Amino acid sequence: MSKNPASVNDLNSLVGRAYRHGFVTDIDADTVPPGLDESVIRLISRKKSEPQFLLDWRLRALAHWREMREPHWAQLHYPPIDYQAISYYSAPKQRTDGPKSLAEVDPKLLATYDKLGVPLHERARLAGVAVDAVFDSVSVATTFKERLAAAGVIFCPFSEAVQQHPQLVERYLGSVVPYSDNFYATLNSAVFTDGSFVYVPPGVRCPMELSTYFRINAIKTGQFERTLIIADEGSYVSYLEGCSAPQRDENQLHAAVVELVALDDAQIKYSTVQNWYPGDEQGRGGIYNFVTKRGDCRGRNSRISWTQVETGSAITWKYPSCLLRGDGAIGEFYSVATTNNYQQADTGTKMIHIGTNTRSTIISKGISAGHGQNAYRGLVKIMPNAVGARNFTQCDSLLIGKHCGAHTFPYIETRNPTATVEHEASTSRISEEQLFYCLQRGVSTEDAVNMIVSGFCRPVFKELPMEFAVEAQKLLAVSLEGAVA
Amino acid sequence: MSDARPVTAPIERNAALAADAPPVLEVRDLHVKVGGQLVLRGISLVVQAGEVHAIMGPNGSGKSTLAHVLTGRPGYEIVSGSALFEGQDLFALAPEQRARAGLFLGFQYPVEIPGVNNAYLLKAALNAARRERGLTELDAFEFLALVRAKMQLMRIDESFLGRGVNEGFSGGERKRNEILQMLVLEPKLALLDETDSGLDIDALKLVASGVNSLRAPSRSIVLVTHYQRLLDYVVPDHVHVLAHGRIVRSGDRTLALELERRGYDWVGGEAVVA
Numbered sequence A: 001m002s003k004n005p006a007s008v009n010d011l012n013s014l015v016g017r018a019y020r021h022g023f024v025t026d027i028d029a030d031t032v033p034p035g036l037d038e039s040v041i042r043l044i045s046r047k048k049s050e051p052q053f054l055l056d057w058r059l060r061a062l063a064h065w066r067e068m069r070e071p072h073w074a075q076l077h078y079p080p081i082d083y084q085a086i087s088y089y090s091a092p093k094q095r096t097d098g099p100k101s102l103a104e105v106d107p108k109l110l111a112t113y114d115k116l117g118v119p120l121h122e123r124a125r126l127a128g129v130a131v132d133a134v135f136d137s138v139s140v141a142t143t144f145k146e147r148l149a150a151a152g153v154i155f156c157p158f159s160e161a162v163q164q165h166p167q168l169v170e171r172y173l174g175s176v177v178p179y180s181d182n183f184y185a186t187l188n189s190a191v192f193t194d195g196s197f198v199y200v201p202p203g204v205r206c207p208m209e210l211s212t213y214f215r216i217n218a219i220k221t222g223q224f225e226r227t228l229i230i231a232d233e234g235s236y237v238s239y240l241e242g243c244s245a246p247q248r249d250e251n252q253l254h255a256a257v258v259e260l261v262a263l264d265d266a267q268i269k270y271s272t273v274q275n276w277y278p279g280d281e282q283g284r285g286g287i288y289n290f291v292t293k294r295g296d297c298r299g300r301n302s303r304i305s306w307t308q309v310e311t312g313s314a315i316t317w318k319y320p321s322c323l324l325r326g327d328g329a330i331g332e333f334y335s336v337a338t339t340n341n342y343q344q345a346d347t348g349t350k351m352i353h354i355g356t357n358t359r360s361t362i363i364s365k366g367i368s369a370g371h372g373q374n375a376y377r378g379l380v381k382i383m384p385n386a387v388g389a390r391n392f393t394q395c396d397s398l399l400i401g402k403h404c405g406a407h408t409f410p411y412i413e414t415r416n417p418t419a420t421v422e423h424e425a426s427t428s429r430i431s432e433e434q435l436f437y438c439l440q441r442g443v444s445t446e447d448a449v450n451m452i453v454s455g456f457c458r459p460v461f462k463e464l465p466m467e468f469a470v471e472a473q474k475l476l477a478v479s480l481e482g483a484v485a
Numbered sequence B: 001m002s003d004a005r006p007v008t009a010p011i012e013r014n015a016a017l018a019a020d021a022p023p024v025l026e027v028r029d030l031h032v033k034v035g036g037q038l039v040l041r042g043i044s045l046v047v048q049a050g051e052v053h054a055i056m057g058p059n060g061s062g063k064s065t066l067a068h069v070l071t072g073r074p075g076y077e078i079v080s081g082s083a084l085f086e087g088q089d090l091f092a093l094a095p096e097q098r099a100r101a102g103l104f105l106g107f108q109y110p111v112e113i114p115g116v117n118n119a120y121l122l123k124a125a126l127n128a129a130r131r132e133r134g135l136t137e138l139d140a141f142e143f144l145a146l147v148r149a150k151m152q153l154m155r156i157d158e159s160f161l162g163r164g165v166n167e168g169f170s171g172g173e174r175k176r177n178e179i180l181q182m183l184v185l186e187p188k189l190a191l192l193d194e195t196d197s198g199l200d201i202d203a204l205k206l207v208a209s210g211v212n213s214l215r216a217p218s219r220s221i222v223l224v225t226h227y228q229r230l231l232d233y234v235v236p237d238h239v240h241v242l243a244h245g246r247i248v249r250s251g252d253r254t255l256a257l258e259l260e261r262r263g264y265d266w267v268g269g270e271a272v273v274a
């Protein structure tokens, strides 16, 4: 006869509201047929009128890739990917080679970004965030270029940087993630189509947040973008990355590479809110996200921070890392990864301490609901010369329901006795006590769960730029919706 | 079943109110199991508007169980009996509905909710109740003005607003925070489960004055306590002794004084019923 409601056992399905960015834009596209060989690489390179060095680099990558095998050490399960069934280039047809201003951008594309909540009209931008929008394989618009140029900051599509600043590209491309790095990075090096390029000159504090919004639209295409950010001596830049994709039954591949270079006293803050389509409740469809992100703290007292909120993708394979080469360099990794339904995430970081007195901080928050599987994989490596290196790692998992899982794989390699490495880990469930406390104050179950989960993620959210933090919180709520009955 | 000592008649000042309105709380012969054990074995209790009741009783007698089952905490099996809140079947309502209707529990052990801002939870709670009553929600400024005034009353530093709910609070701070929440939410019936335990003497006076400031003809309070001391400051209309899942004795405030002198054996012996 008891009607005593909402026990944690009913918490099971915090899953459910439909993906909101799952629409398809009906636009004429220039798509090469599926398949990968030298001719495709040459075609991509020709379409982009690339200099010889870049074509050669791509071809070396392709040759190397053919000798490589897909890695399967991660805690991920998926059917084999047929790399010959993917189209490696898709671009919306344009009247000219590339839009010179927003007025030349196809209105359908502008409408797409409006719908995604990323209005490209500069006047519509509230808080002065400059955006580079990448639609399938190409960049369709970059805003606020003039204002940035006045500060000496270069922020443009990668393909434009290749034309306008080939010496910078040649010098830094592959200097952090070499073309031979790993299966997906090597594939990306061969076929990458576009992405963003940032250069901040010495002593300049970038006057606004820079951001790239990636959108996969075309069917049966992969997205292989490449981002390169260089912060010259004493400069500062904060960069945001957002992503989404249409809702489709088949899986789509996304294999990006991000390279960051921070010279003496420079600082780069790189934030990601990843909301690729995660697949449906049965685990059909969704993006396979295999990404290589690495920052090189090349200079003295340089600093690179990765902050990521991963709510999307069917599969996430991603380890934003820092090479702490410069003496006194600082690397940071703040991550929230959620998996719901049948999503799988294997994510973490590597902090390689090379210089003296280098420091790193890792805060990882994994949330699993439904049948989601979440793995943290981290490596802290202290090299022999890294005198006085310090690392602090905290790795917490939150489970919602009975069918999900959390796994932690921390690897620590210390080759210098002066190093201090601390690791803390916890796994918890939303406690019935916490939930009841909120309910007893009149808060609904759904709001209570969102509050508790946000509270759990707070140490990461507070690292995000303000507007992004709000968006991240909303996404989290959507991604976990329905996980509590 | 025992109808034990019937609850005393409402005292004069509330007679008018009580005449046409149902009692705030009316528990009838409530039997509740926890973990397969019968813990409440026929509780009957009537609380009229404006009254303060004190429930005393040995450890493990079922005081918190009663508070939890009335507020809808999961894990309790209601075997038989009923509970009405202003004439409404309490057990038909979800816990958050009971709260919004004006039922408040001051927890014996307030839980930490890391990262959830104290002010944020309290504002959400207040606005949920206001929505329910058809009132407009308070915005951040109105809320802050309200909560600041109450914090001064409870001598709670403003920095507590920005901290996580009970995160790193001392035992006494948690209890004061419970009273702060009660003062902001202004419930019709507050069940305060050992809010006086673990308080230093100054904090006890603060908590007592907080509780007294809420006393009104339209509001009722049930204090669960082990100590006569609190009742020196918050003078109850009725005192009940709960032992082995039953109210074995009820009386006025002198019962508490007598208990203090004679201990629970005095009332407990007769209550041990298989």
Ligand SMILES: Nc1ncnc2c1ncn2[C@@H]1O[C@H](COP(=O)(O)OP(=O)(O)OP(=O)(O)O)[C@@H](O)[C@H]1O
Residues within 6 Å of the ligand: B034, B035, B037, B039, B057, B058, B059, B060, B061, B062, B063, B064, B065, B066, B075, B108
């Ligand atoms: N989940 C449970 N499983 C089994 N027994 C329980 C459970 N919860 C409570 N009990 C038992 O029910 C009885 C009543 O507990 P309750 O917490 O209501 O006591 P109390 O009167 O509040 O005691 P105290 O004065 O120590 O706070 C105790 O014997 C306790 O062990």
Ligand SMILES: [Mg+2]
Residues within 6 Å of the ligand: B063, B064, B065, B108, B193
């Ligand atoms: Mg108790």
